[in-house]
Amino acid sequence: MLRDITLGQYYQTESKLHELDPRTKLVGTFVYLISLFVFTNAYVYIFAASFLLLCVLISHIPPTYMIKGMKPIIFLLVFTMVLNMLVTPGEVILTLWKLTITKEGVKQALYMGARLTLLVMGSNMMTLTTTPTRLTNGLERLMAPLKLIKVPVHEIAMMMSIALRFIPILMDETDRIMKAQLARGADFESGNLIKKAKSLVPVLVPLFISAFRRANDLAMAMEARCYHGGKGRTQMKPLKYRPRDFVAYLILILYLAGIILIGRYL
Amino acid sequence: MAGDKKKIKLIADHISFEYDKSGANRHKALDDVSFVVNEGEFVGLIGHTGSGKSTLMQQLNALLKPDKGTIYYDGLDIYEKGYDRKELRRRVGLVFQYPEHQLFEDTVFNEVCFGPKNFGMDKKQSELSAYAAIKKVGLPDECFYHSPFDLSGGQKRRVAIASVLAVKPEILIMDEPTAGLDPKGREELMEMILSLKESEGLSIVLVSHSMEDVAKLADRIVVMDKGHIVYDDEPKKVFAHYKELEEMGLAAPEMMYVMQELKAAGFNVRTDVTDIEEAKEEILRIVT
Amino acid sequence: MGIVDINKVTYEYIRRDEEGNVEGITTAVNGVTLSVKAGEFIAILGHNGSGKSTLAKHINALLVPEEGTVFVDGMDTKDDEKTLSIRQTAGMVFQNPDNQIIGQVVEEDVGFGPENMGVPTKEIWERVEESLRTVGMYEYRKKSPNKLSGGQKQRVSIASVIAMHPKCIVLDEPTAMLDPKGRREVIRAARALNDVENITIILITHYMEEAIYADRIFVMEEGSVVMQGSPESIFSQVERLKSYRLDVPEVTELAWELKKAGVPIKFPILTRKELTEELIRLGRR
Numbered sequence: 116m117l118r119d120i121t122l123g124q125y126y127q128t129e130s131k132l133h134e135l136d137p138r139t140k141l142v143g144t145f146v147y148l149i150s151l152f153v154f155t156n157a158y159v160y161i162f163a164a165s166f167l168l169l170c171v172l173i174s175h176i177p178p179t180y181m182i183k184g185m186k187p188i189i190f191l192l193v194f195t196m197v198l199n200m201l202v203t204p205g206e207v208i209l210t211l212w213k214l215t216i217t218k219e220g221v222k223q224a225l226y227m228g229a230r231l232t233l234l235v236m237g238s239n240m241m242t243l244t245t246t247p248t249r250l251t252n253g254l255e256r257l258m259a260p261l262k263l264i265k266v267p268v269h270e271i272a273m274m275m276s277i278a279l280r281f282i283p284i285l286m287d288e289t290d291r292i293m294k295a296q297l298a299r300g301a302d303f304e305s306g307n308l309i310k311k312a313k314s315l316v317p318v319l320v321p322l323f324i325s326a327f328r329r330a331n332d333l334a335m336a337m338e339a340r341c342y343h344g345g346k347g348r349t350q351m352k353p354l355k356y357r358p359r360d361f362v363a364y365l366i367l368i369l370y371l372a373g374i375i376l377i378g379r380y381l
Numbered sequence: 382m383a384g385d386k387k388k389i390k391l392i393a394d395h396i397s398f399e400y401d402k403s404g405a406n407r408h409k410a411l412d413d414v415s416f417v418v419n420e421g422e423f424v425g426l427i428g429h430t431g432s433g434k435s436t437l438m439q440q441l442n443a444l445l446k447p448d449k450g451t452i453y454y455d456g457l458d459i460y461e462k463g464y465d466r467k468e469l470r471r472r473v474g475l476v477f478q479y480p481e482h483q484l485f486e487d488t489v490f491n492e493v494c495f496g497p498k499n500f501g502m503d504k505k506q507s508e509l510s511a512y513a514a515i516k517k518v519g520l521p522d523e524c525f526y527h528s529p530f531d532l533s534g535g536q537k538r539r540v541a542i543a544s545v546l547a548v549k550p551e552i553l554i555m556d557e558p559t560a561g562l563d564p565k566g567r568e569e570l571m572e573m574i575l576s577l578k579e580s581e582g583l584s585i586v587l588v589s590h591s592m593e594d595v596a597k598l599a600d601r602i603v604v605m606d607k608g609h610i611v612y613d614d615e616p617k618k619v620f621a622h623y624k625e626l627e628e629m630g631l632a633a634p635e636m637m638y639v640m641q642e643l644k645a646a647g648f649n650v651r652t653d654v655t656d657i658e659e660a661k662e663e664i665l666r667i668v669t
Numbered sequence: 670m671g672i673v674d675i676n677k678v679t680y681e682y683i684r685r686d687e688e689g690n691v692e693g694i695t696t697a698v699n700g701v702t703l704s705v706k707a708g709e710f711i712a713i714l715g716h717n718g719s720g721k722s723t724l725a726k727h728i729n730a731l732l733v734p735e736e737g738t739v740f741v742d743g744m745d746t747k748d749d750e751k752t753l754s755i756r757q758t759a760g761m762v763f764q765n766p767d768n769q770i771i772g773q774v775v776e777e778d779v780g781f782g783p784e785n786m787g788v789p790t791k792e793i794w795e796r797v798e799e800s801l802r803t804v805g806m807y808e809y810r811k812k813s814p815n816k817l818s819g820g821q822k823q824r825v826s827i828a829s830v831i832a833m834h835p836k837c838i839v840l841d842e843p844t845a846m847l848d849p850k851g852r853r854e855v856i857r858a859a860r861a862l863n864d865v866e867n868i869t870i871i872l873i874t875h876y877m878e879e880a881i882y883a884d885r886i887f888v889m890e891e892g893s894v895v896m897q898g899s900p901e902s903i904f905s906q907v908e909r910l911k912s913y914r915l916d917v918p919e920v921t922e923l924a925w926e927l928k929k930a931g932v933p934i935k936f937p938i939l940t941r942k943e944l945t946e947e948l949i950r951l952g953r954r
Contacts, residue, residue: 299499321482349793
């Protein structure tokens, strides 16, 4: 059920990828995502997919685990693909009732599917190999220049990290509340959309109340431990680039060069 | 057990269950567990956190489906095609830990009506049943139309218990109903649970960490450890294994230790004593 | 002057209805005066809603008294400039183990306090290691808090406070949500801090067995301190404690029953060891 969502969860194991500086991984993921949008070309996707596969192998994360992470977006994926298949004009290859499928449509759908899959898996790769704390640390550092224009970078990073810490707890809580209401005869499955939405009230109300209570408790716990914003704060794990990060950047540049070459000349 | 003709309500037949079967947190929560609940019986279920007792609890009213084995209720396999599992959830009422965290309605009365309505009782039946349930858990009349959120912790918990009682279950399973309450609150709630047992003829499964409570109330104690049932017997017989219980992170009632120590010091006392009343009698025998 | 000096403190919660009109006032703490000496182990008992948690929050400057004063190590909690030093001097552990762990990994959580205090990186690591060792959680330092048991989580929370090098720790019902094993772990950790590190402990609880090792006990009822004294003097008043919705440890209750039945037993008795020794002395074999 809800536990299956791996999006944004850290997978604990040891690997070269886990050890990288989060900034490297953030920049890397960013570049990777961009690379998926620059060219629409089968070879580019094959190259990008192989690169991702290489990362998966280095990361020591079981490939089945990666695939499971796709579950939550399967609906979106299929929907996008079908839509693309149906609305793209071109050479008709199949007509079903009022719907026509074109050759271009199929191609477009495959491209979209590949792009979305790589997009999600690519960003999963980052969250699976980086603890949320390091991730937010990395973001905070990368966005530091924005402080000059009064963007509350530290606060944003802190909020993100807290949100990530509480996601699994709230997931469990949702599961528990749903079961408690099921035990009282609640029915989340049958009926039309409106009835289904209504049936969620007994879950959402307790969930919100609990989230507020937790937020309140947490705020107090943070205050009690002298939290007073980013000012005068030191870091337990300050970020420092190491030789392996430079190697990673080098590989990233090679990857980018590869994409451009393939995109241009194949 | 042997000899008496209690009617069996529920049988868990060799059930096994694993969490997160393909993921990183895979673990076996139940391993070939079998046990029964008889009509009108009070069963104490003990085991430390993570021993599988919460998982077992959820198996009994089909919130979790066993990987292997099955559950029989009134002689019928609940996983047989066409079995009404929603009706099963009515018959096997489940009160989770901290049940006050499931409250959501605007008044106590509506909260308690939620269950009966879901199980298809009409308005009048629901209200009558809710009224009776609120009375049974000992909540005062004036709080019927209060918001459940304005009540004290102990009262909220009673509302949550009433909301399960209102659907007229035949077995009531409660997970640590006294957790977090103060001493008087704990005592009052245990008294209420005992009165339920006596007045309703309802079977009760009580999951608890308090050996004293379980010893006082249960007809039978089931001890779980690492996904297995280790003991399933009368309280006194189970507590005789106090050394093994300790190895599982559990303990026997305090009074039993006192008697054990007296016995070790050479006094001729019974050691199967679980409450203060019994202990007092035994000790009075040796000091006067 | 003690490490914590509470002088005639009153605190009221104002209840409002949906439109924001005042519905009523609840006096959570009502004219409490109490003083804790450095190195003491104090237990505060009281049923749910007796005001003990509200009082606890005053010691950490999370709440500031409306009337009266609270001094922590000589610092007035009303003085905004002292707030951070007060919170560092008197650390706090709360009831719900899930809602007070901020870090994603055990060691990061323990480092959170020192980070906020501006401790240099190298020293943060030393403090984290030392604190985790003190509570016996060092081997779990790389684990996610979500994978720990309740008792372990609370020990991490204690370590997180120790890392700030406080003189005093307030534990606000740290065991209320734990199983008996977890409760023992937490109480053992708190007692060790008091014995070994000489840190002042203020333990708020409604488990009577946890209070028997305290140097002094305060009992609260409706916002006021109604009893105070040594565990022996408090637990000898069985009926009075029960009238405050509290209880006495099982062995104390047994001794009380025996005494009522005319047995010339020493009273009160707080531990099983004391009880059996006394019975062995009295009994006929």
